[in-house]
Amino acid sequence: METVMSVTELGTTSVMPRSRVIGAYLEEARSECLRYMRAPSFMLPIMLFPAMFYLLFGVLMAKSNGPDAARYLLASYGVFGVMSPGLFGFGVSLALERDGGLLTFKRALPMPPGAYLLGKMLMAMAAATVVILLLLAMATLLGHVTLSLSQVGALLITGALGVLPFCALGMFVGTLIKGQGAPGMLQLIYLPMSFMSGLWFPLPMLPKFLQQIAPLWPSYHLDQLALAAVGMRQGTLLPHVLTLFGITAAFLLLAARRLRRHG
Amino acid sequence: MPHSPDSHTRDPIARLGGAVKRYGPLTALDGADLCLQRGELLALLGPNGAGKTTAIGLLLGLIRADAGAVELFGQDPQRIEARRRIGVMLQNAELPATLRVGELLRLTASYYPAPRTLAETAELAGIADLLKRPYAKLSGGQQRRVQFALALCGRPELLFLDEPTVGMDIEARQKLWAAIRQLLAEGCAVLLTTHYLEEAEALADRVCVMAHGRMIHEGTVDELRARVAMKRIRCLSALPVDTVRSWPEVGQVHRDGERLHIGTAEAEVVVRRLLDADRHLCELEVHRAGLAEAFTELTRDADEASDTDQREAA
The missing domain is CATH 3.30.70 (Alpha-Beta Plaits)
Structure with missing residues (x-):
C-alpha cells in the first residue's frame, strides 16, 4: 500500500480521464484505417479479386442461367471478398508488425489494452463493407439483380460482422508465423477453403465428399448467412451464427495465448 | 516497506533488484541491479550481448523477470499507469509507412494523459518541417528524429532511449543531444543505451557498465575514467x-x-x-585515458573473470 501511496503523490499525471482513454481507442482505429486505405498493395487485391470473379462468373457467364445465378453468386463472392481483409488485413499485418518491431514498440507505450487489435478489427470491417458495396453496385447495375433495402442492409451487416471469424483466424496464423511467411500460408488457407465452401462454384456442383465436409469451414457458414440475406435460402440460421461465434472465440483465445507468451 | 513522506524524492523511478532472465540455457541477466533517480541521465553501456536490451525490456514490461524485482515508479512496468509516465525510443521499430509524421505524433500523444502540443513536440525534436510527410519518404536520420519526437510527445518523466543516434550525422547527433539536455533541464530522467562513448561522456550524470548480464561498474563518468x-x-x-x-x-x-x-x-x-x-x-x-579505454579495460576484466568462473565450474 505504501508504494501505491507514494506513487500517486509523486505525480498525478498518470491518471487518465475516461474521455482521453476513449479518444486513444478512436485515434488507433482512425490511424489503422488511414494507413491501409492509403496502401494500394493492400486495398487493390482485396477489391479486385472478388470484383473480377463476380464480373466473370456472376455477371457475364450467368446471364444464360437467369437473374438467380447473379443473386446467388453475389452472396458467395461477397463472402469470398469479406474473407481477405480479415485473413490478410489482420493476419499478415500482425505477422509483419511482430517482425518489424512495431508491436514491441506499441506494447512498451501506454496504449490502452486491446486498442491495437480493436483498430485492426474496425479496419477489416470497413474494408469488408467496401467490398460488399462494390459487389452490390455491380449486381444491381450490371447483373440486374433487384434487392430490397432490407436485403441490402442484411448483406452489409453479414459482411461487416462476417469478417470477424476470419480476423481471428488470420490473427492466430499471424502469431504462428512471423513476417513474410504469413501471406503464403494464408493463401494456402484462403483459396482452398473458399473453393471447398462452394464460394466459386455452388456446392451441389462439387464432389459428394467435399459437400459432406463443407460444414467444417467457417466460410461455408458465412455463405449460408449471406445467401439468406439476399433471399436465396430459407430455414434456421442460428446454428450457423453460433458456429461462427464459436470459431471466432476459439481462434481469439488461441491467438491471445500465443501473443502473451511469445509477444 | 516503511518510509517517511519526505523520502519520496529519493525513491528511484526505475529499479532492477537482482533481476534474472533466462532464455533456455542462456542467462541474459544474471542478478542485475539498477537504480534510476528523478531527473538524472544514466547511460547503460556494455558490449553486445551484455544484457542491455533485456534490462530495458524488463523495465518496459515487455518481458517478465524469472527472479528479482523490477519496478517503474514503484509499480509493475506491465501496469499501464506506470507506462503513462515514460517515453520510448527503441532501436528498430518499423512505423506505419503510409502515415504522415503529424498523424503518428497525434496517435502516440493520444495514449498520454497530458501530452505536449503537436507544435511543441515538433519544435523540441526539430521536425517541424516534416509533419506533412509520409513516414516512409523520410531519410534514416529523419526517421530517427521522428522516433525521438514520439518518445517525448507524452511529456514523460522518464525517457528510454535505446541507441538514439545510430545512423545520424554529427550535426543531427548534436541537435539531438541539445534536445536531450533541454528535457533533462525540465526534470525528465533519461535511461540511455549507446555504443558511442562520447555520447555517454557528453550527456551522462552516471554511467553503468554491463557485462555478462551483470552491472560491473556504476558511477560518474569521472569515476569510471579514474578506474583506469x-x-x-x-x-x-x-x-x-x-x-x-x-x-x-x-x-x-x-x-x-x-x-x-x-x-x-x-x-x-x-x-x-x-x-x-x-x-x-x-x-x-x-x-x-578516455572513457573508451576505461570501458575496454573494465569489460576485459569481466571477460577474464567470467572465463575463470567457467573453468572452475567445469
Missing part, C-alpha cells in the same frame, strides 16, 4: 622503442612513424625521463 590510472603520452622523438619499453614505469609503447605512443600510470616520471633522454623531443602531449 593509465595515461597516454604522445611525442615526436627518435628514441628507440626498446629503450623506452625498458623503463619500469612504462606500460605499453609503440611507434607510428616519427611519433611515439606511450601508456603509463606515472606520466610525470616518464615525461621527465623522455625529456632527459631526447633533447630534440617535441610536440609532447599527455592525456588521461
Whole structure:
C-alpha cells in the first residue's frame, strides 16, 4: 500500500480521464484505417479479386442461367471478398508488425489494452463493407439483380460482422508465423477453403465428399448467412451464427495465448 | 516497506533488484541491479550481448523477470499507469509507412494523459518541417528524429532511449543531444543505451557498465575514467622503442612513424625521463585515458573473470 501511496503523490499525471482513454481507442482505429486505405498493395487485391470473379462468373457467364445465378453468386463472392481483409488485413499485418518491431514498440507505450487489435478489427470491417458495396453496385447495375433495402442492409451487416471469424483466424496464423511467411500460408488457407465452401462454384456442383465436409469451414457458414440475406435460402440460421461465434472465440483465445507468451 | 513522506524524492523511478532472465540455457541477466533517480541521465553501456536490451525490456514490461524485482515508479512496468509516465525510443521499430509524421505524433500523444502540443513536440525534436510527410519518404536520420519526437510527445518523466543516434550525422547527433539536455533541464530522467562513448561522456550524470548480464561498474563518468590510472603520452622523438619499453614505469609503447605512443600510470616520471633522454623531443602531449579505454579495460576484466568462473565450474 505504501508504494501505491507514494506513487500517486509523486505525480498525478498518470491518471487518465475516461474521455482521453476513449479518444486513444478512436485515434488507433482512425490511424489503422488511414494507413491501409492509403496502401494500394493492400486495398487493390482485396477489391479486385472478388470484383473480377463476380464480373466473370456472376455477371457475364450467368446471364444464360437467369437473374438467380447473379443473386446467388453475389452472396458467395461477397463472402469470398469479406474473407481477405480479415485473413490478410489482420493476419499478415500482425505477422509483419511482430517482425518489424512495431508491436514491441506499441506494447512498451501506454496504449490502452486491446486498442491495437480493436483498430485492426474496425479496419477489416470497413474494408469488408467496401467490398460488399462494390459487389452490390455491380449486381444491381450490371447483373440486374433487384434487392430490397432490407436485403441490402442484411448483406452489409453479414459482411461487416462476417469478417470477424476470419480476423481471428488470420490473427492466430499471424502469431504462428512471423513476417513474410504469413501471406503464403494464408493463401494456402484462403483459396482452398473458399473453393471447398462452394464460394466459386455452388456446392451441389462439387464432389459428394467435399459437400459432406463443407460444414467444417467457417466460410461455408458465412455463405449460408449471406445467401439468406439476399433471399436465396430459407430455414434456421442460428446454428450457423453460433458456429461462427464459436470459431471466432476459439481462434481469439488461441491467438491471445500465443501473443502473451511469445509477444 | 516503511518510509517517511519526505523520502519520496529519493525513491528511484526505475529499479532492477537482482533481476534474472533466462532464455533456455542462456542467462541474459544474471542478478542485475539498477537504480534510476528523478531527473538524472544514466547511460547503460556494455558490449553486445551484455544484457542491455533485456534490462530495458524488463523495465518496459515487455518481458517478465524469472527472479528479482523490477519496478517503474514503484509499480509493475506491465501496469499501464506506470507506462503513462515514460517515453520510448527503441532501436528498430518499423512505423506505419503510409502515415504522415503529424498523424503518428497525434496517435502516440493520444495514449498520454497530458501530452505536449503537436507544435511543441515538433519544435523540441526539430521536425517541424516534416509533419506533412509520409513516414516512409523520410531519410534514416529523419526517421530517427521522428522516433525521438514520439518518445517525448507524452511529456514523460522518464525517457528510454535505446541507441538514439545510430545512423545520424554529427550535426543531427548534436541537435539531438541539445534536445536531450533541454528535457533533462525540465526534470525528465533519461535511461540511455549507446555504443558511442562520447555520447555517454557528453550527456551522462552516471554511467553503468554491463557485462555478462551483470552491472560491473556504476558511477560518474569521472569515476569510471579514474578506474583506469593509465595515461597516454604522445611525442615526436627518435628514441628507440626498446629503450623506452625498458623503463619500469612504462606500460605499453609503440611507434607510428616519427611519433611515439606511450601508456603509463606515472606520466610525470616518464615525461621527465623522455625529456632527459631526447633533447630534440617535441610536440609532447599527455592525456588521461578516455572513457573508451576505461570501458575496454573494465569489460576485459569481466571477460577474464567470467572465463575463470567457467573453468572452475567445469
